[in-house]
Amino acid sequence: xxxxxxxxxxxxxxxxxxxxxxxxxxxxxxxxxxxxxxxxxxxxxxxxxxxxxxxxxxxxxxxxxxxxxxxxxxxxxxxxxxxxxxxxxxxxxxxxxxxxxxxxxxxxxxxxxxxxxxxxxxxxxxxxxxxxxxxxxxxxxxxxxxxxxxxxxxxxxxxxxxxxxxxxxxxxxxxxxxxxxxxxxxxxxxxxxxxxxxxxxxxxxxxxxxxxxxxxxxxxxxxxxxxxxxxxxxxxxxxxxxxxxxxxxxxxxxxxxxxxxxxxxxxxxxxxxxxx
Amino acid sequence: xxxxxxxxxxxxxxxxxxxxxxxxxxxxxxxxxxxxxxxxxxxxxxxxxxxxxxxxxxxxxxxxxxxxxxxxxxxxxxxxxxxxxxxxxxxxxxxxxxxxxxxxxxxxxxxxxxxxxxxxxxxxxxxxxxxxxxxxxxxxxxxxxxxxxxxxxxxxxxxxxxxxxxxxxxxxxxxxxxxxxxxxxxxxxxxxxxxxxxxxxxxxxxxxxxxxxxxxxxxxxxxxxxxxxxxxxxxxxxxxxxxxxxxxxxxxxxxxxxxxxxxxxxxxxxxxxxxxxxxxxxxxxxxxxxxxxxx
Numbered sequence: 001x002x003x004x005x006x007x008x009x010x011x012x013x014x015x016x017x018x019x020x021x022x023x024x025x026x027x028x029x030x031x032x033x034x035x036x037x038x039x040x041x042x043x044x045x046x047x048x049x050x051x052x053x054x055x056x057x058x059x060x061x062x063x064x065x066x067x068x069x070x071x072x073x074x075x076x077x078x079x080x081x082x083x084x085x086x087x088x089x090x091x092x093x094x095x096x097x098x099x100x101x102x103x104x105x106x107x108x109x110x111x112x113x114x115x116x117x118x119x120x121x122x123x124x125x126x127x128x129x130x131x132x133x134x135x136x137x138x139x140x141x142x143x144x145x146x147x148x149x150x151x152x153x154x155x156x157x158x159x160x161x162x163x164x165x166x167x168x169x170x171x172x173x174x175x176x177x178x179x180x181x182x183x184x185x186x187x188x189x190x191x192x193x194x195x196x197x198x199x200x201x202x203x204x205x206x207x208x209x210x211x212x213x214x215x216x217x218x219x220x221x222x223x224x225x226x227x228x229x230x231x232x233x234x235x236x237x238x239x240x241x242x243x244x245x246x247x248x249x250x251x252x253x254x255x256x257x258x259x260x261x262x263x264x265x266x267x268x269x270x271x272x273x274x275x276x
Numbered sequence: 277x278x279x280x281x282x283x284x285x286x287x288x289x290x291x292x293x294x295x296x297x298x299x300x301x302x303x304x305x306x307x308x309x310x311x312x313x314x315x316x317x318x319x320x321x322x323x324x325x326x327x328x329x330x331x332x333x334x335x336x337x338x339x340x341x342x343x344x345x346x347x348x349x350x351x352x353x354x355x356x357x358x359x360x361x362x363x364x365x366x367x368x369x370x371x372x373x374x375x376x377x378x379x380x381x382x383x384x385x386x387x388x389x390x391x392x393x394x395x396x397x398x399x400x401x402x403x404x405x406x407x408x409x410x411x412x413x414x415x416x417x418x419x420x421x422x423x424x425x426x427x428x429x430x431x432x433x434x435x436x437x438x439x440x441x442x443x444x445x446x447x448x449x450x451x452x453x454x455x456x457x458x459x460x461x462x463x464x465x466x467x468x469x470x471x472x473x474x475x476x477x478x479x480x481x482x483x484x485x486x487x488x489x490x491x492x493x494x495x496x497x498x499x500x501x502x503x504x505x506x507x508x509x510x511x512x513x514x515x516x517x518x519x520x521x522x523x524x525x526x527x528x529x530x531x532x533x534x535x536x537x538x539x540x541x542x543x544x545x546x547x548x549x550x551x552x553x554x555x556x557x558x559x560x561x562x563x564x565x566x567x568x569x570x571x
Contacts, residue, residue, distance in 0.1 A: 011477075012375070012376065015372050015375045015376070016376075016380060018372055019369075019372050019373070019380070019381070019384045020384075022369065022372075022388070023384050023387045023388065026387060026388055026390070026391060026445065026448070027387055027390070028406075028413070029391075029399075029402045029403060029406060029445075030390065030402075032402070032405075032406065032413055033398075033402045036405070044411075045411050047411070047416065048416065049411075049413065049416055087296075090292040090293040090296070091293055093289045093290070093292065093293065094289060094290045094292070094293035094294060096289055097286045097287075097288075097289030097290035098290060101285065101286030101289070102286075103283065103286040103287065106286070109290065109294060112297075112302065113293075113294065113297060116297055116301035116302060119301065119305060119551070120502075120505075120506050120527075120547065120550060120551055120554060121506065121508075121527075122506065122508070122526075122527050122530045122531070122546075122547045122550055123304070123305060123308050123544075123547040123548065123550075123551055124300070124301055124304035124305065124308065125530075125531070125534065125547075126308065126311075126530075126534045126535075126540050126543055126544055126547070127303070127304030127305075127307035127308045127311070127544070128300050128304050129534075129535075130307065130311075130321070130540065131299065131300070131303065131304065131307070133321065146296070146300065147300040149293075149296050150292070150293040150294075150296035150297045150300070150301075152297060152301070155293055180285045180289075184289070205393050208395070209393075209394075209395040209396070211395065211396060211397055212509075216535060226395075227395050227396070227397040227398075228397075230395075230397045230398060230401060231397045231400075231513070233401075234397070234400070234401050234404070241405045241408075241411065244401045244404075244405065245401070245402070245405065247398075247401065248397075248398040248401040248402050251395045251397070251398045252394050252395065252398045255393055255394070255395070256390060256393075259386065259389070259390070259393055260386055263382075263385070263386050263389065264382075266389075266453065
């Protein structure tokens with residue numbers, strides 16, 4: 001027995017060592033980004049490079065707002081994120097509709113929704129642009145937001161979760177005279193909190209990171225999101241790596257903070273979706 | 277009256293999402309199919325009467341287009357090397373993370389997941405700096421062990437491998453979580469029984485854990501393969517398909533034809549060839565899986 005615990009102790013030490021080694025390897029890009037973002041312009045090109053900045057400065061972060069319009073990009077990104085939460089509500093409503101009502105064409109419409117998941121983005125990309133162009137929505141905020149609102153996978157997950165809510169509960173509420181929308185907002189949403197948590201985080205991340213659509217649709221700098229602004233920065237200040245790293249850190253760090261607070265919900269969410 | 281109300285409500289719940297999906301997913305497929313048989317370009321966008329049907333011309337042209345052929349070759353290069361790498365690394369990390377439950381394991385789960393939620397432009401900015409031939413960290417570290425400067429993004433084959441490294445780094449997170457969820461679903465009693473029978477660690481791994489992960493592995497393989505067939509963001513932000521079309525993928529080819537050269541019809545035809553390739557590979561996998569379970 002004693003040898004068994006000893007073996008498992010060295011084994012555990014080995015596992016932790018491997019995890020730490022791999023973890024450092026995976027984090028190098030982030031650590032390097034943060035360290036370089038605090039270096040003055042001349043130090044960032046120094047050979048050999050300094051691991052911790054000799055003369056730390058926050059000048060690069062200030063420059064994001066003075067030399068570039070990062071305040072505008074941040075505002076636009078927040079608008080995109082807020083509207084993507086409206087999309088989340090639409091997806092939840094659709095998931096509820098498919099899960100809890102019997103109506104004509106339910107199966108057929110649901111299969112159509114599922115079918116859209118299989119289409120590669122490249123197929124719909126050009127037609128969506130042409131459709132938005134015909135609607136006069138290119139180079140507008142609406143054009144950036146609309147195509148991403150409804151997400152088939154999200155509808156699917158909401159439906160999966162909501163089928164587990166007992167019908168009796170809804171019937172009881174109806175007998176008490178509650179309206180259908182009252183039931184959804186006051187009864188269903190509180191019950192479905194866990195799935196809303198997962199979807200909420202994923203929606204936030206997707207909205208914050210969205211880049212291809214804003215890049216295609218936005219021509220005016222006043223419509224740029226953070227990622228489009230960052231790629232502009234990369235083009236304009238190709239050799240100012242310190243400024244580039246500050247811009248990247250400005251995009252990445254909020255996501256990392258939010259994620260580290262809510263990471264347990266994401267893991268639970270995958271367990272919940274029944275992928276086993 | 278009540279009946280009518282009940283009939284109206286479900287449609288009101290599904291309407292917003294279904295209308296948006298119809299407009300931006302279903303109708304676009306039909307549009308793409310139609311324009312893939314036309315010569316629609318920027319001129320056609322302004323004046324629809326300038327568009328004419330040219331039958332299968334676009335599809336024929338694609339298979340004589342050297343860049344398109346190259347993009348197919350590159351895509352297979354990415355898939356054949358990248359997909360197994362992603363699956364093996366994410367499975368290994370999931371096995372390590374599943375070993376314990378203390379805060380160390382939770383922290384590292386977050387660390388390994390981080391790259392997959394990082395914005396792709398930020399990734400391009402950071403990795404562009406790391407890969408920089410003169411000032412990059414990688415070449416500096418290699419110079420310490422006296423390896424000559426490696427042209428990470430300047431030589432076609434090395435550039436492809438550099439993009440794969442980056443994509444594996446970014447792709448671990450989500451698959452690791454799926455494997456982890458599956459591992460946590462394996463009943464403890466299986467392991468206890470194996471331990472009582474005196475099974476070694478490796479025997480447990482190969483005869484209990486891996487077989488029980490079969491469904492998760494299949495799921496990860498299918499989704500990863502579909503994702504890598506559409507390999508786009510990495511070459512788009514890092515190399516724009518260069519050097520000498522050395523990193524161009526089919527998805528990037530479609531994007532460039534569509535949005536840089538405004539050859540909408542030609543690009544749409546390319547996208548259907550990609551779609552067909554994805555369907556063929558996926559159906560093939562399901563066939564293999566079926567055979568596997570029948571045995």
